[in-house]
Amino acid sequence: MKPIEGYPGSKIKRRTLLGGAATAAVVLAQTAFGKVMQKAVTQAELIVDPTKKLGPPPGAIGTRSPFEKPFKLPSDTSSRTPLQDLFGTLTPSDLHYERHHGGVPLIDPDKYELLIHGMVKKPMIFTLRDLKKFPSVSRTMFLECSGNFRGSKETLSPQEICGLTSQSEWTGVMLSTLFREVGIDPRATWFLAEGSDAAVMTRSIPIDKGWQDTMVAYAQNGEAVRPEQGYPARLVLPGWEGNTCVKWVRRIEVSDKPFMTREETSKYTEPVTGGKIRQFSFVMDARSIITYPAYPAKVEKGWIEIRGIAWSGRGKVVKVEVSTNGGNTWNEALLQVPVLDKAHTGFRFLWRWNGETTEIMSRAMDETGYTQPFYKTLLEARGGTGGYHFNPVTKWIVQKNGEVYLHPEAKK
Numbered sequence: 199m200k201p202i203e204g205y206p207g208s209k210i211k212r213r214t215l216l217g218g219a220a221t222a223a224v225v226l227a228q229t230a231f232g233k234v235m236q237k238a239v240t241q242a243e244l245i246v247d248p249t250k251k252l253g254p255p256p257g258a259i260g261t262r263s264p265f266e267k268p269f270k271l272p273s274d275t276s277s278r279t280p281l282q283d284l285f286g287t288l289t290p291s292d293l294h295y296e297r298h299h300g301g302v303p304l305i306d307p308d309k310y311e312l313l314i315h316g317m318v319k320k321p322m323i324f325t326l327r328d329l330k331k332f333p334s335v336s337r338t339m340f341l342e343c344s345g346n347f348r349g350s351k352e353t354l355s356p357q358e359i360c361g362l363t364s365q366s367e368w369t370g371v372m373l374s375t376l377f378r379e380v381g382i383d384p385r386a387t388w389f390l391a392e393g394s395d396a397a398v399m400t401r402s403i404p405i406d407k408g409w410q411d412t413m414v415a416y417a418q419n420g421e422a423v424r425p426e427q428g429y430p431a432r433l434v435l436p437g438w439e440g441n442t443c444v445k446w447v448r449r450i451e452v453s454d455k456p457f458m459t460r461e462e463t464s465k466y467t468e469p470v471t472g473g474k475i476r477q478f479s480f481v482m483d484a485r486s487i488i489t490y491p492a493y494p495a496k497v498e499k500g501w502i503e504i505r506g507i508a509w510s511g512r513g514k515v516v517k518v519e520v521s522t523n524g525g526n527t528w529n530e531a532l533l534q535v536p537v538l539d540k541a542h543t544g545f546r547f548l549w550r551w552n553g554e555t556t557e558i559m560s561r562a563m564d565e566t567g568y569t570q571p572f573y574k575t576l577l578e579a580r581g582g583t584g585g586y587h588f589n590p591v592t593k594w595i596v597q598k599n600g601e602v603y604l605h606p607e608a609k610k
């Protein structure tokens with residue numbers, strides 16, 4: 199940012215602009231993110247004066263500017279949302295995190311069927327057309343994998359630490375609507391949800407959650423659910439761990455007991471103190487993370503808008519506090535309104551950095567009074583081993599030279 203010399207009437211010199219871009223490219227080129235940026239800056243130099251040449255006509259499908267290259271960091275089993283590259287709280291569908299136990303199946307929507315059977319009056323099969331005939335509901339909420347924590351080294355970005363969460367507007371039919379169609383036996387207490395991927399992933403879910411707010415979603419952010427997110431239909435359980443949100447859902451079996459599937463016995467359980475293991479910990483606890491400034495960003499002395507997101511599976515976020523002095527004092531951040539229930543909520547705090555090395559961090563509070571725990575407290579509660587549902591306060595160290603790194607305490 200700089201004032202234009204001699205304004206009004208003066209022209210910005212082309213050389214000045216390109217010079218600025220080239221410097222930025224050199225600084226950024228030292229990181230992996232920088233390599234992508236550098237390429238984009240080089241392309242920019244090909245553009246002469248966009249006011250002198252007719253641009254291409256409207257296209258059949260929109261594109262992202264070639265200058266913007268957010269990516270999902272895929273591994274064999276998951277890929278993560280680049281939280282540090284996003285603004286606001288809606289995740290572009292192609293940047294929604296992915297977690298697959300058996301890859302992504304491609305399902306023909308005309309052949310899709312959802313069977314509901316077990317402790318019901320009349321078992322039924324619903325086609326996709328059937329699902330779309332019922333009254334529909336849209337709801338903006340987050341999904342989060344309960345395995346959403348990584349903290350092995352200082353050079354991790356928000357994406358690498360907790361990019362297994364994303365937010366979409368989901369549209370579909372309430373499961374309670376389908377429950378009424380089949381007539382649930384009043385003695386039923388659980389149901390099994392089964393996916394039609396190579397993992398045939400299954401989870402047992404308390405029937406109350408089915409009646410309360412579980413959705414069979416066929417649309418995401420205004421279009422059909424993407425194959426990676428469960429096309430043509432998936433379950434979305436507001437505020438509950440991502441694993442219960444069975445994708446490519448093909449079967450629901452109503453029962454009076456849980457089914458004790460692999461994903462709720464050997465997986466998706468976490469140690470607590472006393473050598474015990476916690477099972478069926480469905481709800482995602484409140485969490486927040488500063489996404490700017492955060493690694494790999496570099497900041498300058500002066501005013502900085504600290505930005506981030508906060509969320510809770512138990513309800514609305516009511517408060518986010520930010521500390522810029524290692525936790526000695528806390529300031530209430532501004533929440534972006536409207537604050538939605540069980541949804542990513544943007545927060546911001548204006549900070550004047552004096553250029554000295556310091557620690558910045560955020561902690562979220564939800565409407566149940568739950569406060570996001572510190573790393574050490576949480577680790578102690580888990581008998582020193584961590585596991586799923588690990589939602590600690592994330593601390594960033596802002597160094598004198600403006601570089602930002604993850605606090606070395608986060609070693610899990």
Ligand SMILES: Nc1nc2c(c(=O)[nH]1)N[C@H]1C(S)=C(S)[C@@H](COP(=O)(O)O)O[C@H]1N2
Pocket residue numbers: 294295296297298299300341342343344392393394395397398399426427428439440441442443444445446447
């Ligand atoms: N059928 C099926 N459903 C599934 C999975 C899967 O592998 N197969 N992964 C689960 C896990 S562990 C998570 S965190 C979420 C991820 O949803 P997403 O890939 O749309 O982000 O889907 C859940 N539903």
Ligand SMILES: [Mo]
Pocket residue numbers: 297342343344345440441
């Ligand atoms: Mo997950």
